[in-house]
Amino acid sequence: MKNMFFALTLLYTSLVSAQYWQQAVDYTIAVELDHETAQYEGTQSVVYTNNSPETLHKVFFHQYFNAFKPGSEMAIRLKNAGDKNGRFNVDIDSLSPKQQGFLKVSGLTQDGAKTTVVDSETILEVSLAKALAPGESTTFKMSFEGQVPDVIRRAGKNSKEGIAFSMAQWYPKMAEYDYEGWNADPYTGREFHGVWGDFDVKITLDKDFTVAASGYLQNADDIGRGYSDRKKAKSKKGKITWHYIAPNVHDFTWAADTDYIHDTYPGPNDVSLHFFYKNNPDIIENWKKLQPITTKLMEYFNEKIGPYPYKQYSVVHGGDGGMEYAMLTLITGNRKFGSLVGVTAHELAHSWFQHILATNETKHEWMDEGFTSFISTLAENEVLEENKEFPLAGSYRGYYG
Template sequence: MKSIFFLVALITLTSTHSTLAQRKGYWQQHVDYKIDVDVDEKNYQYDGTMTLKYTNNSGQPLSKVYFHLYFNAFQPGSMMDYRLSNIADPDSRMTTNIGTKENPKWESRIAKLTPEQIGYQKIKTVSMNGKSTDFKTDGTLLEVTLPEAIADGTTASFELIWTAQVPEQIRRTGRNSKEGVALSMAQWYPKMAHFDEFGWHLDEYVAREFVAPFGNFDVSIHLNKNYIVGASGVLQNPSEVKGYQHKAKIKTENNKTTWHYKAENIHDFVWAADPKFVVDSTKNKNGTTLYTVYIPTNDSIVANWKQALGLAADFFDMCGQKFGPYPWPTYTIIQGGDGGMEYGTATLVTGGRNIKSLVGVIFHEAAHSWYQHLLGINETVDEWFDEGFTSYVEELGMQQLFYKKGALETNPMIDAYRAYYKLALSGKEEPMSLLADYYNTNYGYSNQAYNKGAVLAEQLGYIIGKSNLDKTFLKFYDIWKFKHPTPNDFKRVAEDISGINLKWYFNLFVNTTRHIDYGIQQATADHVTLQNKSNLAMPIDVLIEYEDGTKELFYIPLREMRGEKPAEDYTIYQNVKRTILEDWNWTVPTYTFPVSKVPSKIWIDPTQRLADIESSDNYYERK
């Protein structure tokens, strides 16, 4: 069975390159990395060599290419350094308040790093197809001018030699974390920048999000023999290293062990290492091997990690059914970094948490295996599409698996809705279409990306019907796995599944800060009048309970939808007559419809999926 699973996984991974996406003319670049690094763990430095095969499918020749050198952000005077000093609410993990609590003044810790503490990636040589290139480093970017253009449909081979120092300041990557992890190695290699239909994505690193082309990785790490490594991909020599096999014969050379990993069709590779690490593993029903690599600080921490591993296996099973099968053979949950961050087939998370927090962060980062790693979302541009949908998946998992109560009967994302309402009323909301780096506040970014993004997904189910939403997720997976879809691609799938036009919804909810606000204006013995008090029109569900105890659900489509959602199977709607009314035009502020009996109670959207910022007038009770 094991060999069959790996064969199926290999076919799934390799066949995706020849599968056409729904959007005509879609193309994407491809990379193959072969990386070898020799680590000096005492000085937190390493020497690296890399062969990169880069395939140009863009339809045009490329005379330049670019690489990200993320470690260079951890230097005084970098853009990340200045961003920390000038944003209103900087990340406390990288700043010190040198003012008062009432009048804080934030100082970047990066500004205080010494030459021995900074991070850097210094490129020594870059060649293409054996020919030297001209290159220059500009902040966290390496610009390479090619000796000859890479023609469309051809593959170029790059050779890079570099040296690097791991920064002392932890931001996802770094050394000696607060929890005692020696090396958290994220964004540690010269990473080919992403080129797509929108051009090169050359974002300076200021500690936010990433995007990269899909490809294969072959990575060898030479490290002190006392260390244990957790990493992306599949370990090729478990019998020669510590921690993965009970009777391993540790193979060393010059007091170092070589850790050899391979991964197919991912777009980021991470690893972490510490002498105190232990390794545990399990398999889910689909045959995926899940690893935990962590420091067993005490019995409570060990118990939490063991419980979290079992729940992670259940979570992968749940996600596979609801969002599409997980295609890779492994997933590794590694203690490291400064919070939680997703990478190809692995994550770094802080581990000294209570069980709810630990499971929550693992579920969130594991959900990124779909949004953003299977579906290569550009999270520098569409952060809500990545983080919001991941938060949606995480919350479903917490309710069904951790709390063991299933999804809430009405709105499982109610906490995200409440956070969004607070943001909408705070005066700090900005359009959700902003580039991830450019929000005025971290508060605004976090609530837009994580909470409003989750609201968008749940409210979409309100618009097209929750069964259609489930179908949309699965069809989107089938069409766009191992590609780089945009929000419009998801919208088009939802429209195809539901037959409903969604241009108005995605445009207004993503690109503006308009809010939804409906109310019951009047209720009499023969009619009900509703009012749209906002500038964002929506379809409306109205549940009426009459004086004789019977109920009726009135559904008012929005004219812009050019369609209707099907009846939904919520318990509160069962055995309730459903009446579909005429469309409500968004240019008309009120809507009146007749009733056949005297209403005693009226609810606008009793499922609470309509993101109405002022719901006090959404309920009426006859006195």
């Protein structure tokens, strides 16, 4: 077990063998959200490096929020697919214009030159102005506008538990190009696969909102969060900008609410744990009790898998799930204590399997979910001192089922 991480790394290296390569992408994003219309607009600069041995003539971006429109491929799949997900029983075709989501990209240039784009709902296909040879980098610039849908799956606005904005897969996101080619799958309601890089993100919105995000906050003093007093900042007028840097991740997610309590708690190895949860008297005690437990969970994973490589991790009360994201998780929060610990353990464990090893979840979901479920079940058994003789019995029951 101690050498699980090493063994997996070895397995990967040998599978992908001699010519392993990985694309790289760095984002600089500035986005402004109008909380009343749930619409946002922004600009994005993307520096993309082709580390593959092939010359690229096209690139692809995901536009995930376009799945939440009547007639979308996701809408059709939900109506017709045999493997319907019970947690996902929404009729997208019946969404009103305000409930729908969208993401539109405009003015996309490559190193200043115009490109030709084909918009196919959740995928944007870009024919390059100049082909990108192996080892070369190029810069894409674009504007985008979007609307946050109601919470359907993973992201959305105004959740049942009252979370205003859960912002996952919200920006034009570079598709991964790997040894299997372009992973430009339309979004029909499954998992994700992304390109590693650095994110510099500025989020502007009404001052009354507290933001929880991937990455490290750069201007805690400006926004009145020396992690203590948001009240002073809230007395300023208008909008404020939250500036984050997330190094070496393959995703950037955030959430915002006017009513978040924000606590920090010391994790192992100088990692700062952050907890954002709704100021709801029914849940506060559980969310306080969760904090020392999260430190113990991280200690367990550090020991059994390998040290968590970032200096921050946030457990965020969001609109759906749990779902794992870079340096944070969004989970629903009105849960019994055992369930709150269970979902936190599971999503935190994903930090190693989805956010360090980063297998292609769209194609091989079992790899990430399998290792995550295995280790988080064992962690829960130890940290909660459950002392079960066979903690994985539930997984076996599921498998037999």
